[in-house]
Amino acid sequence: MRILLAMMKHETNTFSPVKTDLARFEAWGLKRDGDVLEAYRGTNMPIAAYIDLAEEREAEIVSPVAAEAMPSGVVEEEAYETLAEWILAPLREERFDGIFLDLHGAMTAAHLPDGEGELLRRIRELAPDTPIAVTCDMHCNLTKAMVENCDALIGYKTYPHVDMYEVGAQIGRILWDKIEGRSDPVMAWGASPLLAQTLRMGTADEPMKGLQAMTEAEVSERGLLATTLFGGFPLADVHHAGLSAVSIADGDQAAAEASRDRLLQAAWDVREDLVYDAVPIGTAISKARAVNDAPVVLLDHSDNVGSGGTSDVMRVIEQVLEAGLQDVAVAAVYDPEAAAAMHAAGQGSEITLELGGKSDMQAIGLDGRPLSLTGKVAHVADGRWIVRGPMYTGVEVSTGPTAVFETGGLKIVVTSVHHEPWDTGILSENGIDPQACRFILLKSRIHYRAGFAPLAKATFTLDGEGVTTSDNSLLRYEQLRRPIFPLDPEEEIDVSQDSPAEARS
Numbered sequence: 001m002r003i004l005l006a007m008m009k010h011e012t013n014t015f016s017p018v019k020t021d022l023a024r025f026e027a028w029g030l031k032r033d034g035d036v037l038e039a040y041r042g043t044n045m046p047i048a049a050y051i052d053l054a055e056e057r058e059a060e061i062v063s064p065v066a067a068e069a070m071p072s073g074v075v076e077e078e079a080y081e082t083l084a085e086w087i088l089a090p091l092r093e094e095r096f097d098g099i100f101l102d103l104h105g106a107m108t109a110a111h112l113p114d115g116e117g118e119l120l121r122r123i124r125e126l127a128p129d130t131p132i133a134v135t136c137d138m139h140c141n142l143t144k145a146m147v148e149n150c151d152a153l154i155g156y157k158t159y160p161h162v163d164m165y166e167v168g169a170q171i172g173r174i175l176w177d178k179i180e181g182r183s184d185p186v187m188a189w190g191a192s193p194l195l196a197q198t199l200r201m202g203t204a205d206e207p208m209k210g211l212q213a214m215t216e217a218e219v220s221e222r223g224l225l226a227t228t229l230f231g232g233f234p235l236a237d238v239h240h241a242g243l244s245a246v247s248i249a250d251g252d253q254a255a256a257e258a259s260r261d262r263l264l265q266a267a268w269d270v271r272e273d274l275v276y277d278a279v280p281i282g283t284a285i286s287k288a289r290a291v292n293d294a295p296v297v298l299l300d301h302s303d304n305v306g307s308g309g310t311s312d313v314m315r316v317i318e319q320v321l322e323a324g325l326q327d328v329a330v331a332a333v334y335d336p337e338a339a340a341a342m343h344a345a346g347q348g349s350e351i352t353l354e355l356g357g358k359s360d361m362q363a364i365g366l367d368g369r370p371l372s373l374t375g376k377v378a379h380v381a382d383g384r385w386i387v388r389g390p391m392y393t394g395v396e397v398s399t400g401p402t403a404v405f406e407t408g409g410l411k412i413v414v415t416s417v418h419h420e421p422w423d424t425g426i427l428s429e430n431g432i433d434p435q436a437c438r439f440i441l442l443k444s445r446i447h448y449r450a451g452f453a454p455l456a457k458a459t460f461t462l463d464g465e466g467v468t469t470s471d472n473s474l475l476r477y478e479q480l481r482r483p484i485f486p487l488d489p490e491e492e493i494d495v496s497q498d499s500p501a502e503a504r505s
């Protein structure tokens with residue numbers, strides 16, 4: 001048996017000005033050929049499950065590339081074509097018994113709105129009879145091209161995503177059963193005219209908790225091979241952005257379709273709860289101040305680098321300074337210039353900075369606006385540390401030259417590399433004890449929960465500015481299919497038309 005496995009992942013925020021070139025994939029740790037197995041064996045990634053299943057069977061493994069980049073703007077054509085060609089090249093040379101892919105599902109390239117659909121179409125063209133398995137992120141924007149050009153597709157059921165290996169193992173086994181003639185997976189999929197918001201997709205909370213429990217029950221109680229409810233990725237101005245479902249049954253198309261319909265109906269029934277209710281920032285800060293326990297976590301969720309944010313929008317920090325909150329740790333502002341200036345000045349020195357605000361966000365009509373602040377360089381570091389928390393445990397993080405700027409009751413971690421604060425190391429490795437803070441202000445949305453939820457005595461969302469905003473009025477959608485909930489009046493939306501039958505054809 002000879003199998004091909006590959007990873008090519010990016011969550012594309014089409015509103016983000018952050019460049020996505022091949023260097024951004026390399027910065028994350030792009031691996032080729034034999035290095036792929038060495039880098040990913042034993043990790044919590046889908047590709048690691050593929051490796052384990054293939055090695056158990058002593059299959060010959062061809063692994064041309066494993067590439068991922070931090071979420072950001074559209075993938076440059078050259079980067080997309082380079083990565084895709086690395087995957088396609090071996091398929092031109094040899095015959096494979098199976099293809100196992102670790103994808104995201106919301107990749108948009110400059111020349112292609114549906115990055116994964118096109119990749120799978122090209123693979124299928126070269127290997128029309130080879131069974132193909134695909135894992136996607138929960139934030140996948142599913143398309144017909146994706147489903148029609150593979151044999152078994154599945155997504156994560158947790159957010160923060162802690163079940164990546166498990167999901168890879170589940171779909172990997174389904175494909176091996178097909179390869180070895182034990183089963184006949186058939187898929188049914190559909191999309192809903194529903195643009196759910198990422199901030200409302202945490203699986204510790206309803207409604208996602210219940211919806212994901214339902215996907216598990218479809219397997220354990222109704223006998224489906226696998227089912228997935230994708231929340232979708234709303235910060236993508238592409239026709240197909242939004243919520244979707246895919247169910248896999250063993251040879252029984254009607255059973256797969258019925259399962260898909262149950263999932264989409266259940267999500268539509270709770271659509272109101274998949275939309276974030278804005279809170280005036282002054283109200284949120286007052287409520288946070290009234291909490292008598294510490295630390296209290298504050299979320300600058302509109303500038304979340306983990307969904308393509310620039311991580312240098314200063315609006316919420318400005319408001320927190322103006323409100324006079326004291327003993328606030330802030331993670332993290334991306335500003336290589338400021339970090340370099342603090343390194344040059346040295347720990348303990350007084351400094352005036354034009355902090356953050358270096359990125360213009362044309363797509364949402366927002367210019368970068370730095371904050372002029374005077375304070376002290378409280379700490380400098382090289383930005384390298386090992387994760388000890390539950391997400392990416394044991395992995396070395398690099399935030400580049402990093403420094404802590406102390407000003408007006410705030411200690412602001414300033415980095416030279418984009419970093420979403422999902423682990424407490426971003427504070428503790430920079431001389432700040434997170435347990436001892438009164439407030440912790442994080443540029444994050446849901447992933448902060450991995451490291452910070454166990455400490456947080458209370459959590460408040462602060463509605464600021466940035467390309468990960470949950471304020472739909474700021475996002476100028478031009479390609480997105482309409483009408484769609486909640487952007488358009490509900491009476492204009494015909495659910496029976498768009499979902500699920502129509503969306504499939």
Ligand SMILES: [Zn+2]
Nearest residue numbers: 137138139161
């Ligand atoms: Zn995701």
